[in-house]
Amino acid sequence: MKKTTNGKAKQAPAAPRVAILMGSDSDWGVMSAASDRLASFGVAHEAHVLSAHRSPEETAQFARDAKKRGLAVFICGAGAAAHLAGAVSAQTTLPVLGVPLDASGLGGLDALLATVQMPAGIPVGTLAIGKAGADNAAILAVQILALSDPDLAVELEGYKVGLAEGVAEKDRRLQESIAAKRPSAARTIAGKAREADAAVSARRGARPRI
Ligand code: RP5
Numbered sequence: 001m002k003k004t005t006n007g008k009a010k011q012a013p014a015a016p017r018v019a020i021l022m023g024s025d026s027d028w029g030v031m032s033a034a035s036d037r038l039a040s041f042g043v044a045h046e047a048h049v050l051s052a053h054r055s056p057e058e059t060a061q062f063a064r065d066a067k068k069r070g071l072a073v074f075i076c077g078a079g080a081a082a083h084l085a086g087a088v089s090a091q092t093t094l095p096v097l098g099v100p101l102d103a104s105g106l107g108g109l110d111a112l113l114a115t116v117q118m119p120a121g122i123p124v125g126t127l128a129i130g131k132a133g134a135d136n137a138a139i140l141a142v143q144i145l146a147l148s149d150p151d152l153a154v155e156l157e158g159y160k161v162g163l164a165e166g167v168a169e170k171d172r173r174l175q176e177s178i179a180a181k182r183p184s185a186a187r188t189i190a191g192k193a194r195e196a197d198a199a200v201s202a203r204r205g206a207r208p209r210i
Contacts (some may be wrong), residue, residue: 014044015070018141021062021088023051023078027101031077033131034099037138041155043145052078052087059084063091073141076124077134079103082111085124097140098124099133 018038022031031047038045050059066074074092076085077099085098100111108129116126125140127133139159146152 016044016046017070017072017145018043018045018075018138019062019066019071019073020045020047020075020077021050021059021084022047022076022101023049023054023082023084024103025049026103027077027079030101030131031075031099031134033134034075034077034138034141037135038141041138041142041152041159043138043142043152050084052083053081056087059087060091063088066092067094073097073144075099075134075137075141077101077137078115079108079111080114082114085115085126086118086122089118089122089124095144096124097137098126099137100126100129102130 020031020034020038022028027049028047035045035047048062050062052059063074072094074085074088074094074096076088076096078084079101080103082098082100085096089096098115100108100115102108102111104110112126112129115124118124127137127140142152142156146156
């Protein structure tokens with residue numbers, strides 16, 4: 001094992017487990033969300049531009065070599081007539097997650113249909129169009145890896161707890177802002193309800209409820 005300048009053993013960087021592929025460098029602005037999410041879970045990954053149409057041979061070769069290189073999951077993002085995920089899935093038994101991107105005048109619907117409508121036998125797990133899809137593809141990749149990685153499974157549990165806490169915090173802030181904007185209205189409604197209650201009780205000759 002190599003040593004650093006201070007004499008400590010140098011850790012070899014972890015081998016990439018996830019490959020993020022995209023049809024063009026113009027996809028990176030969206031697909032970097034997948035990279036960020038994988039990094040947040042400490043999952044080693046790599047990202048490449050490979051095109052089903054413009055570099056079909058290189059794409060097929062990469063897909064075929066992936067398993068022996070230790071990769072476990074593919075995330076493929078492409079726009080327009082998006083065949084990248086399908087072309088990769090045709091060459092590997094590793095799970096392939098497809099992210100349709102908005103790269104033409106059709107808002108990503110073209111890429112969604114091209115990615116999701118795979119013929120039977122060549123599966124592509126297709127996510128939402130754009131950044132949410134890239135983010136979810138990364139989370140799904142982590143979930144796949146976590147099936148055989150208990151530490152990662154624990155991380156995922158913590159992530160879910162964080163999501164629920166985030167929602168609770170948003171609700172708390174919403175309630176605060178509603179209360180801050182309508183304190184008098186709330187008092188008026190409560191006051192009117194009490195008055196109506198007292199009037200009904202008086203008509204019945206009973207003591208009003210407090
Ligand atoms: C697709 O065509 C790529 O995935 C990209 O979304 C789209 C446009 O590519 P560029 O023309 O920007 O290279 O294959």
